[in-house]
Amino acid sequence: xxxxxxxxxxxxxxxxxxxxxxxxxxxxxxxxxxxxxxxxxxxxxxxxxxxxxxxxxxxxxxxxxxxxxxxxxxxxxxxxxxxxxxxxxxxxxxxxxxxxxxxxxx
Ligand SMILES: [Zn+2]
Numbered sequence: 001x002x003x004x005x006x007x008x009x010x011x012x013x014x015x016x017x018x019x020x021x022x023x024x025x026x027x028x029x030x031x032x033x034x035x036x037x038x039x040x041x042x043x044x045x046x047x048x049x050x051x052x053x054x055x056x057x058x059x060x061x062x063x064x065x066x067x068x069x070x071x072x073x074x075x076x077x078x079x080x081x082x083x084x085x086x087x088x089x090x091x092x093x094x095x096x097x098x099x100x101x102x103x104x105x106x
Pocket of ligand 1: 007008011028029031032033
C-alpha cells in the first residue's frame with residue numbers, strides 16, 4: 001500500500017517511504033518541479049511511452065490522480081470494486097466526463 005511520487009516532466013516515479021506521508025509536496029531532484037503523489041495502483045508507463053505519459057498527465061490534470069473510483073450502483077453480478085482506469089486518451093475523455101463528480105479539484 002505504498003505511494004509513488006511522480007515527476008510528469010522527467011517521467012520518473014519513485015516509491016514513497018510511508019514515513020514521508022502525509023507530506024503532499026515534493027520537488028523533483030532533477031527539474032525542481034513539484035511531483036505528484038500517486039497511489040500504489042498507479043503503474044508508471046515506460047519512459048519512452050509518449051502516449052502513456054500524456055494519458056497520465058491528462059488524467060492528473062483533470063482531477064484523477066489515480067484515486068479509486070467506485071461504481072455508482074453495485075449490481076449483484078458485478079464483482080468490480082473499482083472502475084478501471086482508461087488505457088488511451090480517447091477512453092480517458094469519456095472516463096473524465098462520466099466521473100467528473102469524482103474529480104479532485106486542486
Ligand atoms: Zn522532474
